[in-house]
Amino acid sequence: xxxxxxxxxxxxxxxxxxxxxxxxxxxxxxxxxxxxxxxxxxxxxxxxxxxxxxxxxxxxxxxxxxxxxxxxxxxxxxxxx
Numbered sequence: 823x824x825x826x827x828x829x830x831x832x833x834x835x836x837x838x839x840x841x842x843x844x845x846x847x848x849x850x851x852x853x854x855x856x857x858x859x860x861x862x863x864x865x866x867x868x869x870x871x872x873x874x875x876x877x878x879x880x881x882x883x884x885x886x887x888x889x890x891x892x893x894x895x896x897x898x899x900x901x902x903x
Contacts, residue, residue: 830873830898831871847872850880
């Protein structure tokens with residue numbers, strides 16, 4: 823099956839869910855090209871960007887798992903290649 827490159831934007835508002843988020847991202851580590859996290863203390867949130875190359879169903883599954891975490895939201899933007 824073909825893979826797609828996607829960027830997953832994650833906003834973490836609940837710091838107690840960060841450990842579980844990191845576990846989930848580690849499970850998908852073989853697909854992750856890169857990751858950048860920026861803590862924004864003024865608003866008490868963490869902004870995380872994950873670039874991934876995987877089959878679309880894998881990316882959707884990852885976003886779904888992330889979105890189920892308390893105080894964590896995510897959205898994926900897919901490339902056309």
